Amino acid sequence: MNLFVDRYPEEAWIVRAALASSFLALFLGGIMGLIQGLHRTGFLQIVQDSTYYTVLTLHGVSMVLLFTIYFLVGFFQWAVTDSLDRSAEDIRFTKLWYFLMVAGTVMAAAAILGGFTDATNLEADVLYTFYAPLEAHPIFYIGLVTFVIGTWLAGVDWFRSWWAWKKEHPGERTPLRAFMVMTTMLMWYLATIGVAAAILFFILPWSLGLVDSVNSLLTRTLFWFFGHPVVYFWLMPAYMMWYVILPKLAGGRLFSDPLARIVFVLFLLLSVPTGIHHQYVDPGIAEGFKFVAMTNTMFLLLPSLLTAFTVVASMEHGARQRGGTGRLGWLRSLPWNKPAFTGMALAGLMFAAAGFSGMVNAGMNLNYVIHNTLWVPGHFHLTVGTAVALTFMASTYWFLPQITGNGVFSQRLGLVQVLLWFLGMVFMGNAMHRIGLAGEPRRTAEPFYDGVTFDTALGSISELHFQIALGSVILTVSLLLFMAHLFLSWFDVASNPAPDNGVIPEALSGPENAPIVLENLRLWTAIALVLILLTYALPLASIVSANGFFGSAGTLVGTAYEFAVSPFVGVVA
Amino acid sequence: MEIHRYETIWFAASLLLIVGFIGTITYGAVGVGVEMVDDSGGTVDPDNLGSHERFGDTGVHKVNESHYEVNMIAVHPSFIPSEIEIPAGSTVTFYMTASDVTHGFKLVDSNLNTMIIPGQVSEITAEFDEPGEYGFVCHEYCGSLHHEMAGNLSVVPEDEWGGVDS
Amino acid sequence: MDSGTESASADAWDGEIETEIGHDEYDPYGTLTLIGIYFVIIALLWVFMYFVEFLGEGPTVM
Numbered sequence: 001m002n003l004f005v006d007r008y009p010e011e012a013w014i015v016r017a018a019l020a021s022s023f024l025a026l027f028l029g030g031i032m033g034l035i036q037g038l039h040r041t042g043f044l045q046i047v048q049d050s051t052y053y054t055v056l057t058l059h060g061v062s063m064v065l066l067f068t069i070y071f072l073v074g075f076f077q078w079a080v081t082d083s084l085d086r087s088a089e090d091i092r093f094t095k096l097w098y099f100l101m102v103a104g105t106v107m108a109a110a111a112i113l114g115g116f117t118d119a120t121n122l123e124a125d126v127l128y129t130f131y132a133p134l135e136a137h138p139i140f141y142i143g144l145v146t147f148v149i150g151t152w153l154a155g156v157d158w159f160r161s162w163w164a165w166k167k168e169h170p171g172e173r174t175p176l177r178a179f180m181v182m183t184t185m186l187m188w189y190l191a192t193i194g195v196a197a198a199i200l201f202f203i204l205p206w207s208l209g210l211v212d213s214v215n216s217l218l219t220r221t222l223f224w225f226f227g228h229p230v231v232y233f234w235l236m237p238a239y240m241m242w243y244v245i246l247p248k249l250a251g252g253r254l255f256s257d258p259l260a261r262i263v264f265v266l267f268l269l270l271s272v273p274t275g276i277h278h279q280y281v282d283p284g285i286a287e288g289f290k291f292v293a294m295t296n297t298m299f300l301l302l303p304s305l306l307t308a309f310t311v312v313a314s315m316e317h318g319a320r321q322r323g324g325t326g327r328l329g330w331l332r333s334l335p336w337n338k339p340a341f342t343g344m345a346l347a348g349l350m351f352a353a354a355g356f357s358g359m360v361n362a363g364m365n366l367n368y369v370i371h372n373t374l375w376v377p378g379h380f381h382l383t384v385g386t387a388v389a390l391t392f393m394a395s396t397y398w399f400l401p402q403i404t405g406n407g408v409f410s411q412r413l414g415l416v417q418v419l420l421w422f423l424g425m426v427f428m429g430n431a432m433h434r435i436g437l438a439g440e441p442r443r444t445a446e447p448f449y450d451g452v453t454f455d456t457a458l459g460s461i462s463e464l465h466f467q468i469a470l471g472s473v474i475l476t477v478s479l480l481l482f483m484a485h486l487f488l489s490w491f492d493v494a495s496n497p498a499p500d501n502g503v504i505p506e507a508l509s510g511p512e513n514a515p516i517v518l519e520n521l522r523l524w525t526a527i528a529l530v531l532i533l534l535t536y537a538l539p540l541a542s543i544v545s546a547n548g549f550f551g552s553a554g555t556l557v558g559t560a561y562e563f564a565v566s567p568f569v570g571v572v573a
Numbered sequence: 574m575e576i577h578r579y580e581t582i583w584f585a586a587s588l589l590l591i592v593g594f595i596g597t598i599t600y601g602a603v604g605v606g607v608e609m610v611d612d613s614g615g616t617v618d619p620d621n622l623g624s625h626e627r628f629g630d631t632g633v634h635k636v637n638e639s640h641y642e643v644n645m646i647a648v649h650p651s652f653i654p655s656e657i658e659i660p661a662g663s664t665v666t667f668y669m670t671a672s673d674v675t676h677g678f679k680l681v682d683s684n685l686n687t688m689i690i691p692g693q694v695s696e697i698t699a700e701f702d703e704p705g706e707y708g709f710v711c712h713e714y715c716g717s718l719h720h721e722m723a724g725n726l727s728v729v730p731e732d733e734w735g736g737v738d739s
Numbered sequence: 740m741d742s743g744t745e746s747a748s749a750d751a752w753d754g755e756i757e758t759e760i761g762h763d764e765y766d767p768y769g770t771l772t773l774i775g776i777y778f779v780i781i782a783l784l785w786v787f788m789y790f791v792e793f794l795g796e797g798p799t800v801m
């Protein structure tokens with residue numbers, strides 16, 4: 001047997017555990033999503049307005065931290081083990097990082113869930129961005145840090161495998177999947193410096209009462225230092241699937257392996273020095289810094305645009321190998337009856353649409369039009385909520401048999417599920433964008449105000465609200481189908497045999513054509529660091545010099561100075 | 574490295590798109606003169622706004638015939654002031670800060686949009702040529718009553734304007 | 740491997756390939772077409788958003 005689970009049963013266990021955690025979070029988050037979609041449009045309000053924000057915190061954290069990152073670690077574990085064809089260096093270490101992540105999750109979840117009851121003083125109604133001085137129970141921040149440390153150790157685990165592999169294969173090119181994992185993790189290490197600093201130096205000491213205040217703009221800037229690259233952290237596993245699995249599902253080969261490597265290196269270089277684009281309308285940051293972030297962001301479009309070409313070309317290759325002809329007629333020869341393929345292809349299509357709203361977000365002064373309106377959730381439900389989430393779900397129809405040894409329950413049910421997700425998102429995504437253009441704010445339980453009306457160019461706001469509610473319901477149906485199907489397949493209810501199709505065909509243009517310098521990850525990391533210093537050193541320095549490390553109530557420099565001079569003052573007096 | 578001719582074409586087209594975007598934005602900033610909210614408003618001590626020369630005195634202030642200033646404090650769940658009246662044909666500079674947590678300000682049907690962050694002053698200037706009614710809302714979650722945080726800006730004909738501190 | 744069960748054929752490499760096409764004989768002109776259409780749509784939408792929805796709309800920060 002060629003199945004991953006037969007070759008690497010212990011690693012497969014970790015992959016399964018991570019995927020189970022991931023989909024549990026997706027399920028929980030999805031139910032919260034439904035509550036939100038019905039609540040803020042006024043159709044059904046089963047929670048108090050004030051509880052809406054607890055729900056929204058749970059939705060944000062479950063979806064974009066837990067669902068995405070648990071899936072990522074599971075998938076990356078598979079990618080590393082399978083592509084290097086070697087067991088984990090020490091499976092106990094692998095288990096250690098997974099359980100650290102779980103421990104962090106439990107702490108953060110306890111804090112958030114505590115917000116639903118008055119019985120405890122636990123609460124964390126701070127949304128997933130936890131902008132200080134909104135304050136959560138310290139256990140929330142400790143949980144987040146523990147979770148992130150778990151991911152750091154996961155990276156260490158994979159690097160150890162890679163280094164060991166390199167020793168045994170001197171001079172060979174790193175297999176594509178392992179290369180993608182290493183570049184992504186390097187980006188992650190750089191990115192998480194931001195949140196780690198924000199929490200460990202400022203927010204946690206403040207929530208524990210060790211310091212009196214925070215510099216809100218500083219912690220916010222450190223959050224977005226992390227907050228932009230984290231979107232690429234979610235996206236990279238989806239990109240990996242589009243590059244590695246989608247061509248195979250289409251019956252073709254990856255068009256260009258070297259290009260895939262270049263794209264991942266570009267993400268390593270450019271993901272972090274763009275975070276200020278989330279702060280285009282923040283006070284306290286000079287326009288020049290915003291302009292630099294804007295140009296970096298625009299150049300970060302490049303790897304995604306190049307990806308679009310390579311991935312579509314790989315699909316076209318598959319279609320033509322399967323007998324497709326004509327300029328666009330080949331589209332009909334793609335395996336649209338397979339949920340894994342169709343889901344990923346539709347996810348890619350949504351990502352193309354999201355590219356448009358993303359360009360508007362990135363447009364610095366154009367950002368005035370949509371900043372913090374419902375347009376923004378409209379945008380990221382197409383990116384992370386579909387391009388990533390639908391790719392993860394769809395890939396499961398191919399991936400699950402590799403790690404459980406069981407065939408999936410029903411391809412047809414799977415097809416219905418991915419189509420419904422796409423349809424639901426068409427309604428919800430479109431309506432969110434248009435409502436946002438009319439000016440309705442995001443993160444708002446009840447966006448109905450006296451004396452404030454929102455006008456749309458076409459149709460009415462209430463029509464669009466209906467589309468959001470409808471979309472939410474369709475998405476939830478799709479999600480329930482997915483969970484049911486997952487359950488039936490996992491526990492092998494239909495006793496379908498697992499297809500023996502774990503092999504990934506070689507790229508049309510192979511790794512041997514890639515410039516050797518691409519393998520030099522030290523070099524790329526060093527350049528990434530320089531770019532980060534260039535874009536962040538000055539803004540951070542100016543924020544700190546204007547308002548101190550801890551806000552106006554006491555700057556670190558000021559406090560240290562007072563501390564140092566006070567004895568002398570005492571003596572003189 | 575093997576690079577297909579179409580890949581080269583697409584690479585060039587992508588660069589064109591990127592440069593075109595940056596060009597448009599630069600035109601908006603330099604040609605049209607759209608300014609970003611920035612650090613020009615300076616900083617304040619959020620715990621002592623009452624004694625601050627600007628925020629101790631919230632509301633509309635006339636600088637000269639055509640220029641007005643509006644000093645605003647955002648504090649969950651209200652804007653102070655939340656009802657603002659200014660005469661048509663004037664240039665208005667808003668100074669906003671927060672005394673508790675981070676808030677947002679969006680004037681509906683306009684491009685006025687800023688974060689309001691404790692310790693920082695958001696300064697934005699715009700021209701209001703025609704009379705009209707605008708609503709504004711807080712667009713950043715600031716607490717359990719965030720959804721109630723809104724207000725109105727009336728641009729009235731010059732001769733109907735009732736004076737400062739409306 | 741075109742086995743009978745529905746789920747066993749999740750992969751188009753399993754017996755559905757008619758002709759293997761190598762790097763040099765493959766001409767992705769369909770992709771170029773699609774991506775060209777995308778380019779035009781994006782460019783037009785950008786112009787619409789910037790000049791109509793943004794610069795054409797209400798008071799602006801100056």
Ligand code: HEM
Binds near residue numbers: 034040443444
């Ligand atoms: C059942 C499917 C889903 C529904 C019905 C749904 C619904 C919603 C709604 C209505 C909002 C806006 C809330 C507001 O701003 O007031 C929202 C926010 C959000 N959603 Fe979803 N969503 C779904 C799935 C997802 C998925 C799959 C992801 C990501 C993987 C996701 C990530 C987010 C994030 C990050 C926010 C913003 C949270 C915040 O502003 O703090 N959602 N969702």
Ligand SMILES: [Cu+2]
Binds near residue numbers: 227275277278
């Ligand atoms: Cu971003």
Ligand SMILES: [Cu+2]
Binds near residue numbers: 719
């Ligand atoms: Cu608010």
